[in-house]
Amino acid sequence: MPKARTKSPIYGLLAEFDTPAALLVAAGHVREKGYRRMDAYTPFPVEGLAALLGFRYTRVPLITLIGGIFGGLAGYALQYWISAVNYPINVGGRPLHSWPSFIPVTFELSILGAALAAVLGMLALNGLPMPYHPVFHIPRFALASRDRFFLCIESSDSKFDRQETRHFLESLGPRDISDVPY
Amino acid sequence: MDGPITPQAAERRRPPVIQPGQTYATVTDKISSIVLVRPTTPGWLAGFLVSFALVMLLFYAIAYLLVAGVGIWGVNIPVGWGFAIVNFVWWIGIGHAGTLISAILLLLNQQWRTSINRFAEAMTLFAVACAGLFPLLHLGRPWFFYWLLPYPNAMGVWPQFRSPLVWDVFAVTTYFTVSLIFWFVGLIPDLATLRDRAKKRSSRILYGILAMGWRGSALHWHRYQTAYLLLAGLATPLVVSVHTVVSFDFAVGILPGWHSTIFPPYFVAGAIYSGFAMVLTLAIPLRAVYGLEGFITMRHLENMAKVMLATGWIVAYGYVMENFMAWYSGNTYEGFTAWNRIAGPYGPAYWALILCNVLLPQLLWLKRVRTSVPALFVLALVINVGMWLERFVIVITSLHRDFLPSSWGMYSPTRWDWATLFGSIGLFVALLFLFIRFLPMISIFEMRELVSESPAGD
Secondary structure (H helix, E strand, C coil), X not given: CCCCCCCCCEEEEEEEECCXXXXXXHHHHHHHHCXXXXXXXXXXXXXXXXXXXXXXXXXXXHHHHHHHHHHXXXXXXXHHHHHHHHCCCCCCCCCCCCHHHHHHHHHHHHHHHHHHHHHHHHHHHCCCCCCCCHHHHCHHHHHHHCCCEEEEEECCCCCCCHHHHHHXXXXXXXXXXXXXXX | CCCCCCHHHHHHHCCCCCXXXXXXXXXXXXXXHHHHCCCCCHHHHHHHHXXXXXXXXXXXXXXXXXXXXXXXXXXXXXXXXXXXXXXXXXXXXXXXXXXXXXXXXXXXXXHHHHHHHHHHHHHHHXXXXXXXXXXXXXXXXXXXXXXXXXXXXXXXXXXXXXXXXHHHHXXXXXHHHHHHHHHHHXXXXXHHHHHHHCCCHHXXXXXXXXXXXXXXXXXXXXXXXXXXXXXXXXHHHHHHHHHHHHHHHHHCCCXXXXXXXXXXXXXXXXXXXXXXXXXXXXXXXXHHHCCCCCCCCHXXXXXXXXXXXXXXXXXXXXXXXXXXXXXXXXXXXXXXXXXXXXXXXCHHXXXXXXXXXXXXXXXXXXXXXXXXXXXXXXHHHHHHHHHXXXXXXXXXXXXXXXCCHHHXXXXXXXXHHHHHHHHHHHHHHHHHHHHHHHCCCCCHHHHHHHHHHCCCCC
């Protein structure tokens, strides 16, 4: 921190737009202006928005892969250990480590591990469940799950200035701007 | 025909996947109002009560089963797998369309899936729940069902992992779990919509807890879409594997009529066939009652009819190949089993299944039938019955006359068999009634996305 700053009294400024196109244009301008701590809230995924907000890649696929590999290995190891080590049953002299018959369960557990990892990983990275978030203070924010598109510049951004940022947001032609309290 | 048809004109002529004139607000309000605003109607109540009465019948049948044992059913030696296994395979087959519609059609970028995927997924869950009941009830001592799972126990024994029946446990529980989380992940943004729309405090709290604080953040959406797509990619091989493993229950056995390599693909096709028939059976009354013709259009119904026609032919090919291989292999027992199916004591069931699954569905070649709602509904019911008969024929005819004529016998279901079958249908329908009352039966956020992509949209 270059200088001791008093914590801003608000969480950020929330601008409301009518269409995804208007939001995309606005997000582009905000990024050009140099703001980095911001987020957009939309009723459905808008293509290219995350990239404009500076979000390039997600670790969800890697987590899913690890979950799948773990599930598969654990499943195979379980079957091997049970069938060949801990509880060997000799059926007509057939091999104890009969790997072809272990494939179905290994496959199922790989899928299970990967699917659980994908969902739990997505939720964990998103920080959900999160019952409280400052944007929920704004009554109009309920429309973010209907037909409005919101852009929030957060006060933690180093460029954030309550007056200046508001003027800048106004220049982008939003429908409405609100202060988001903590 | 009226003049030459350009591809553009043909595209215009196809009924749209969403009715023109819909906006983000109208789709949101229309679908969420079914849950939040619309009062409980007498029709809903009556339907729920009838199905709930059948659930009580199921509980009664189960309670008596627990007290008296599987002897109350018609099963005996040689037919040890009666209605329980027939119903299990039937239900699990029905449970395939949901994940197929959600996952495979998502990966193939088929936009028309959007308005039917949510309730098809719910249908999958409830069908798999009904399916799961049957093998457990069939165990003899259902209260020891957990012995199927590998856990360290004082008896010092473990499940036999070379048995398809144990594979089945893993396949069905994995399928149920993955279908459940796939369905729930799809619901999260819509639960947030309901939380924001709900007027009553209790519903706001309930939907709020379930939505987990979803706020539609762009970063969240990005990870969400990645996870959803990955789940679809995972569910696709899973859905194929589940009925494959179910078919192993039969194909790995050496019984004539079961021991056949065609079983896995033939079972998977049959599962999709019956699943789509069940989706149509549910979609047709739902769209009429809730006025959803703007979302579930004729195009959806026609596409589902085409999928049924295609999978119906794969199933028909399976029937032909079974009989062909029985003859071509020159195996006496296989030949006898095939002949016994066609002309034996259960012959009428075989011919009824051919009528329901092969002959009558050929009407779907006619566009007039594919675009007639009552005709589609009747055909969907016919296919549901046909697919149940198929499993009946597979299970019963192979078992009742095997290698030794001295061990032949006949199977006839008792009233408890029927009570459990109709009870499970009641459970399925009752769960669906609760679902359409408390959760959005069409994915709201995906409909909004569809609006934004349609030419009339933004």
